[in-house]
Amino acid sequence: MPVTDEAEAHEPDLTWLEEDRLHEECGVFGIFNHPDAAALTALGLHALQHRGQEAAGIVSFDGEHFHTERRLGLVGDHFTSRPVIDRLGGDMAVGHVRYSTCGDAVMRNVQPLFVDLESGGFSLCHNGNLTNALTLRESLIKKGAICQSTTDTEVILHLVARSEKRLFVEKYIEALLQVEAAMPWWAPTRNSSARDPYGIRPLVLGRLGEAWVLASETCALDIIGAEFVREVENGEVVVATRDGLESHRFVPKYPARLCIFEYIYFARPDSIIGGRSVYDVRKEMGRQLAREAPANGDMVVPIPDSGVPAAIGYAQESGLPFEFGIIRNHYVGRTFIEPEQRIRQLGVKLKHSANELQVKGKSIVLIDDSVVRGTTSVKIVQMMREAGAKEVHMRISSPPITHPDFYGIDTPDQDKLLAAHRTLEEMRAFIGADSLAFISVDGIYKAMGYESRDDDHPQFTDHCFTGEYPTRLRDREGPPQQKQLSFLAEVG
Amino acid sequence: MPVTDEAEAHEPDLTWLEEDRLHEECGVFGIFNHPDAAALTALGLHALQHRGQEAAGIVSFDGEHFHTERRLGLVGDHFTSRPVIDRLGGDMAVGHVRYSTCGDAVMRNVQPLFVDLESGGFSLCHNGNLTNALTLRESLIKKGAICQSTTDTEVILHLVARSEKRLFVEKYIEALLQVEAAMPWWAPTRNSSARDPYGIRPLVLGRLGEAWVLASETCALDIIGAEFVREVENGEVVVATRDGLESHRFVPKYPARLCIFEYIYFARPDSIIGGRSVYDVRKEMGRQLAREAPANGDMVVPIPDSGVPAAIGYAQESGLPFEFGIIRNHYVGRTFIEPEQRIRQLGVKLKHSANELQVKGKSIVLIDDSVVRGTTSVKIVQMMREAGAKEVHMRISSPPITHPDFYGIDTPDQDKLLAAHRTLEEMRAFIGADSLAFISVDGIYKAMGYESRDDDHPQFTDHCFTGEYPTRLRDREGPPQQKQLSFLAEVG
Amino acid sequence: MPVTDEAEAHEPDLTWLEEDRLHEECGVFGIFNHPDAAALTALGLHALQHRGQEAAGIVSFDGEHFHTERRLGLVGDHFTSRPVIDRLGGDMAVGHVRYSTCGDAVMRNVQPLFVDLESGGFSLCHNGNLTNALTLRESLIKKGAICQSTTDTEVILHLVARSEKRLFVEKYIEALLQVEAAMPWWAPTRNSSARDPYGIRPLVLGRLGEAWVLASETCALDIIGAEFVREVENGEVVVATRDGLESHRFVPKYPARLCIFEYIYFARPDSIIGGRSVYDVRKEMGRQLAREAPANGDMVVPIPDSGVPAAIGYAQESGLPFEFGIIRNHYVGRTFIEPEQRIRQLGVKLKHSANELQVKGKSIVLIDDSVVRGTTSVKIVQMMREAGAKEVHMRISSPPITHPDFYGIDTPDQDKLLAAHRTLEEMRAFIGADSLAFISVDGIYKAMGYESRDDDHPQFTDHCFTGEYPTRLRDREGPPQQKQLSFLAEVG
Amino acid sequence: MPVTDEAEAHEPDLTWLEEDRLHEECGVFGIFNHPDAAALTALGLHALQHRGQEAAGIVSFDGEHFHTERRLGLVGDHFTSRPVIDRLGGDMAVGHVRYSTCGDAVMRNVQPLFVDLESGGFSLCHNGNLTNALTLRESLIKKGAICQSTTDTEVILHLVARSEKRLFVEKYIEALLQVEAAMPWWAPTRNSSARDPYGIRPLVLGRLGEAWVLASETCALDIIGAEFVREVENGEVVVATRDGLESHRFVPKYPARLCIFEYIYFARPDSIIGGRSVYDVRKEMGRQLAREAPANGDMVVPIPDSGVPAAIGYAQESGLPFEFGIIRNHYVGRTFIEPEQRIRQLGVKLKHSANELQVKGKSIVLIDDSVVRGTTSVKIVQMMREAGAKEVHMRISSPPITHPDFYGIDTPDQDKLLAAHRTLEEMRAFIGADSLAFISVDGIYKAMGYESRDDDHPQFTDHCFTGEYPTRLRDREGPPQQKQLSFLAEVG
Secondary structure, X not given: OOOOHHHHHOOOOOOOOOOOOOEOOEEEEEEXXXXXXXHHHHHHHHHOHHXXXXXXXXXEEXXXXXXXXXXXXXXXXXXXXXXXXXXXXXXXXXXXXXXXOOOOOOHHHOOXXXXXXXXXXXXXXXXXXXXXXXXXXXXXXXXXXXXXXXXXXXXXXXXXXXXOOOOHHHHHHHHHHHOXXXXXXXXXXXXXXXOOOOOOOOOEEEEEOOEEEEEOOOHHHHHOOOEEEEEOOXXXXXXXXXXXXXXXXXXXXXXXXXXXXXXXXXXXXXXXXXXEEXXXXXXXXXXXXXXXXXXXXXXXXXXXXXXXXXXXXXXXXXXXOEOOXXXXXXXXOOOOOOOOOXXXXXXXXXXXXXXXXXXXXXXXXXXXXXXXXXXXXXXXXXXXHHOOOOEXXXXXXXXXXXXXXXXXXXXXXXXXXXXXXXXXXXXXXXXXXXXXXXXXXXXXHHHOOOOOOOOOOOOEEOHXXXXXXXXXXXXXXXXOOOOOOOOEXXXX | OOOOHXXXXXXOOOOOOOOOOOEOOEEEEEEEOOOOHHHHHHHHHHHOHHHOOOXXXXXXXXXXXXXXEEEEOOHHHHOOOHHXXXXXXXXXXXXXXXXXXXXXXXXXXXXXXXXXXXXXXXXEOEEOOOOOHHHHHHHHHHOOOOOOOOOHHHHHHHHHHHOOOOOHHHHHHHHHHHOOOOOOEEOOXXXXXXXXXXXXXOOEEEEEOOEEEEEOOOHHHHHHOOEEEEEOOOXXXXXXXXXXXEEEEOOOOOOXXXXXXXXXXXXXXXXXXOOEEHHHHHHHHHHHHHHHOOOOOXXXXXXXXXXXXXXXXXXXXXXXXXXXXXXXXXXXXXXXXXXXXXXXXXXXXXXXXXXXXXXXXXXXXXXXXXXXXXXXXXXXXXXXXXXXXXXXXXXXXXXXXXXXXXXXXXXXXXXXXOOOOOOHHHHHHHHOOOEEEEOOHHHHHHHOOOOOXXXXXXXXXXXXXXXXXXXXXXXXXXXXXXXXXXXXXXXX | OOOOHHHHHOOOOOOOOOOOXXXXXXXXXXXXXXXXXXXHHHHHHHHOHHHOOOEEEEEEEOOOOEEEEEEEOOHHHHOOOHHHHHHOOOOEEEEEEEOOOOOOOOHHHOOOEEEEEOOEEEEEOEEOOOOOHHHHHHHHHHOOOOXXXXXXXXXXXXXXXXXXXXXXXXXXXXXXXXXXXXXXXXXXXXOEEEOOOOOOOOOEEEEEOOEEEEEOOOHHHHOOOOEEEEEOOOOEEEEEEOOEEEEEEOOOOOOOOOEOHHHHHHOOOOOEEOOEEHHHHHHHHHHHHHHHOOOOOOEEEEOOOOOHHHHHHHHHHHOOOEOOOEEXXXXXXXXXXXOXXXXXXXXXXXXXXEOHHHHOOOEEEEEEOOOOOOHHHHHHHHHHHHOOOOEEEEEEOOOOOOOOOOOOOEOOOHHHOOOOOOOHHHHHHHHOOOEEEEOOHHHHHHHOOOOOOOOOOOOOEOHHHHOOOOOOOXXXXXXXXXXXXXXXXXXX | OOOOHHHHHOOOOOOOOOOOOOEOOEEEEEEEOOOOHHHHHHHHHHHOHHHOOOEEEEEEEOOOOEEEEEEEOXXXXXXXXXXXXXXXXXXXXXXXXXXXXXXXXXXXXXXXEEEEEOOEEEEEOEEOOOOOHHXXXXXXXXXXXXXXXXXXXXHHHHHHHHOOOOOHHHHHHHHHHHOOOOOOEEOOOOOEEEOOOOOOOOOEEEEEOOEEEEEOOOHHHHOOOOEEEEEOOOOEEEEEEXXXXXXXXXXXXXXXXXXXXXHHHHOOOOOEEOOEEHHHHHHHHHHHHHHHOOOOOOEEEEOOOOOHHHHHHXXXXXXOOEOOOEEEOOOOOOOOOOOOOHHHHOOHHHHEEEOHXXXXXXXXXXXXXXXXXXXXXXXXXXXXXXXXXXXXXXXXXXXXXXXXXXXXXXXXXXXXXXXXXXXXXXXXXXXXOOEEEEXXXXXXXXXXXXXXXXOOOOOOEOHHHHOOOOOOOHHHOOOOOOOOOOOEOOOO
């Protein structure tokens, strides 16, 4: 058993095991032409809170001045007070929630960023990572650019600022084209928005009366009662104006490749992406998993909350009863005091507890949506056994994660991934379950309505399972990266 | 439709409808004789966080000095940092989480309270309300007592301080006996703890190595790995000493009458009270509800999170599929900026959203655990219809709430209770559902394993459904209460 | 040389020598019947800021509620903002600035204190120390009183609260009479004010239109343009009402004995006490000092700021030129971060520096108003020599301080007083001056206009020079005080 | 009387008259090669606090990383705590105190600024204003530079960053040369420092053991015991290295022209500039004033603190007694809550009060060092009369200020300057004095040891009196400046 009771006995404080989770990237929301722009942006960000809990920011524009409010913490903690909303005047606003995929959790990195251009102010926020950000940053600094943050986003700002094109949309596209092999999208208050050439991150367009709305997911349209219009296309720039919507393409049109983790884990279950209900897809993954890897058990138990829809599907397909054998404490995950140690290490025991009388003496089929390092699985299997479970069969509704992500998902180094270098039996032994199974790669494509993965033109971005990255990884090339991002030590 | 779209159209800000919920009271945790007393207390309070989210406090005692840290906000926001825990030295500690049932959400009311007695320091926290607190407070002030807070708890402090008994436990019991018709329990760092004569609020005793632990619920024992010993009896004072546990009775022994809302709503589903799993009881209530009030529908949909176990029971009994047709946003409820307006008014739309593709065109059976004012139900039924539900059948796993509580549950005035003066049909019309049914009073007793309610000696405190209060309501007697609690205006 | 260069060389940080100063006690201001009560109180406190810089507080009363704002720091830092003043509604207010003579510099000790009495609210602040406060506190706690602070002031609150007299002024006087051997005075918002039986601390009465004003010094009347009416008499209670001013005596009338340090050091030079200009008295002390102890020097140099008026007098009497040979940095003394270490240890070098080109090669006559431990004098003489002074003659415009104070002045223990156990020559050697002289005790009485001290009925409280305390020192009697004021450790 | 009692009667709050003062610019301190670099920098800045009280910052460099701490408020409020100093690791540090001559009092404008260059980090602070900053800023933004602050200092950063020179000192000089008609100087942690071509602002070089120290004034060397080496020359760049000190010139050598206000008002009296004691120069100006404009009076009264040295000189020359007829309250000027309204409007009454018994019935000669708008003079003359002064003769130890400054002194627009468009008699009538006189321009040159002003090659920068600006005022040329510095509204 890799984690012993003794170890815990000596550490009755708050630092157990790291949480074994791919971390959400970011969420973006923008609205143009509405008198309550900032208040609606706060609501939209609240609906997108699951995409990032470390910081939130809103920038608004009143036709003359930009107003900015950025905070560490949750949207609901800071953007619900009248004075804050009142300071954010104007009828267009853009907001951002973030999990620190890049750059430390300090104020100078909180988005949206703002910059004075010659032709006026410009505010930008961005979801995802650039794979050539370091390369571009070095090149910019060589040319005398002064970088104030360590985010990828600032790199785009500089590219826009330095463009010698005349129109803003041209500057914008020129910047997009330099962001080599990029998958970001963003939403400046300059009422423009773009989605990367592959459409890796989602972006939807909505309408609320006369106003245009842009958001990461449809749930952010729902909360304010906005109507879904369409998704922004991969490689498209949309510009909202008082006369309507302009659309520009900056790369030729080819099929999008959405990050499959949006379906598996990131998006909210009530969001609709690519015409599919995220909840339905997850349930269908559970059904497919039940077909591929049935288990002999007394009940199906989800690891809440993310394993719930797949567990319902598994239960429905297998005919086993669905029970909450594990209870989740929802008051977790907001301790910013010591980010490195706390946010990531406040772990399983604080978050999950066994529903002991349910579990005792039973053979249970545990459903989770993914396994990263396996550390949470170890703890949960152990917790089930301590609660008296007779057998524990683990079923995972995504394939083994064998490769890290470089497009905005916070993944550990490859050698920390449970599935990177282990056989299924080694993984089972590590986790301590009586049996272990993953859905197949083709299985998830089936759950999405395809026959199988199209290996020539894959329908989704799925390198975490397949190792096939859609873009060149410029910053990872050449000698190993020892680059110092900034000479400034962060001191809070 | 009582709530119109127009109303919302004019209020796109953050103040919709009040949340329709009985609010949690408080949670208490104490530990004696453990070197990590404060850290373990923080964990215990974290497990009890569902019992109160407005404030938390810990007092510890190091044999010479008491140390106190009290904060507005969640346990995890303040009591996870090393410096805070380190300041709370000593091997005994007591902590409290609170929802402001009494006294405003200001620092001077945050528990535990501390006082210098002649014989040493004394710290006390308390769960529940006194029904003669105002009467006692007036009498104490007449005798020259100086009250610093507006909490009931301080009244008990004064009674202990003024007792002329010699031993602390005698003083303590003398105070308990004056707290007429009381149902509180508390846990001073003076390693004593008591439960009210009726046992209305739960209190359990645990053991962790050489340490004694006292907590509101067993889930707080589980988080630190403490062993459950027994419940503290109603009318019992327990005193933990280095030599063992003393037990004193301050009223004769008779059967306890736990507040039935602990099973219905307050306690965490993985807690065990009176030998019953709370989760099982809730599921059983769902089953009983299905037997009493079947519904023709395509699926069973819980109002998350509190309606989930009953919905699982209802689905299992009825054979209908269980589906998450409503998604809950867990990032809610932490805005302390303007408590009156925000905490209570940030409502349904921020918390729940429809899982549209699931619900569309379906006849759904909505399960909730209780209806208070009915305002949430109105909104949720409306939300289901807007999402395209064909029919909405509402089923409630507790009987109609017709009477307010005065023992620590934050209930609205009686005339605001939906069920106080309405027929079932009037309630259905108000809510806008196609059908509506509640479980019967005897039904919940059946779900608990009884034949029916014993009207002569009711097994639980259930006045909210029956109007039968277990104690005299002294502060409510005589002329209507216009009393000014304090001449000091609260200004943050 | 007691302080070596080596010592400093190893401590280039911010902790030099303790400041050698008797610390100011407190200042009080109250106003009754003015629509801008709180704003005027803020101004009055600002004028009294020299009497206490650690904390300030204002309580106002609007006829229905009391409002309270208390802060660590300066008046000008907190009580100049509109929102703070606006929250302090009502036409009567009372305020307090304090140096922590008693009780730690923590919020719970900041005055004014407030309490709910049976008959309404009551707010009190107080200047000076009780000599039987500990004795009274013990007795009160024995009777069940709950003390929230460790200040003397709270003791008075309890005495008022417990009085069984009918009228407030009677309760108040009853409390005053128990404060044995007292020298406090205070100013509750209950529009009453009292001065101790000896009149040790000053208290003046003023008029601003229809409003009554009470303040520690006349400079607080001047700043708001109020007219000086008279001093409150020793042993008098004055009660301002809308019909006029009531006066009550609680002890028979006998001549007052103001603390002579008000003239020497505490009061602002532009205040008028007992009909005398404080500035004039100080200058006259300098003149008398010049007559008693002439010095051969090239110039008279004050230790700024407190030595300045005496130095002007000395220069005028001696005919020597007056020069600022020492420059004071006024941006000192506001560091609350680590009160024990910082406030008291940020010393001479941070505050004073030599005006080198003035001093070089000259024989200088240094004038200071007092010497406590002598540590500042050591440093300043050393600084003068390092700047090239040929000779340094030290002249002090008060007699040697041989006894500590117990009435509200923060004096060190007797054995730390330079003059307690040393001859004049030993003191000179310690300080390192070429000559040293103090004014005589009779000399200061001469400067006040008397022939000499009347040893039978001394005109002032002067025990620091004479050892003759005007009252019994109850808390100092019996076995040595090892009392623990509170079992609660202060943790910020 | 321009200011009536009625006006005040209606404004008993905290907003009287604006303070009539030229505001201090900035102070800089740097140290290289000392293990306690940050602590010593804090002390140096404390000694320079009179040059700017709004904000302070320190950047240190530990050989690998830069560390930065910047705060609104006084040095002593923030830079005395161990944790702050400890975070500023390394053996070189640079610090800055500022009065907001340029850019609002917001954090993003607090110096020193930091930037990542290609070759490493670079930190810069700067004293004075550029006269072509706006012009340069516009040009930089046109070239794609992203400006994060609105300070002049950032312009220099960009020029350095964009230089294509190889060596840092070359980049630095290239930037200096573009700063057309400049008078700044600065002190980067890159251990270099420069003084403008005219030497308008002072800069001294000192030595503390092996360490090199650079500071605005000698008083900052004195506080840490550093030895004065020499002044940095105008047009010189000095670079401290471990091997010694390099000196570079970026303009040919010609005589310096120090800003004469350093002697009149800005520098601390114990500083030595150009070999002269500032205190002596001020006293000599008072003597010269007495010779030029004698007055019949009973006493000489300074307006404290700045008028004191001149008043001592005037008294010595005239033979009249020197008395403090006006008392200054030193607890003023620290209210950052509403900078526009508060810092500048908390005025005369809060700062000065009459020493009434001194002044009554006397004919007084008031000495001040300068008159800007005249508003303070009006109030003080009025205060003297209200205190009973028989006659008030005003004497000013600097010539009439007729022209604004553009080099870092915060002067009002020209039409608000009392002396810009008024005759002496009109000024006297405005102020309400019985007589008024200023020292002559030649008079101040005499006080400095010259025969008279050399109009061909003036020895000092004195355009405020003469209108002769030493440099071209590029930003003031062309059409009237309506430029919007930034599109970002400042919201705290």
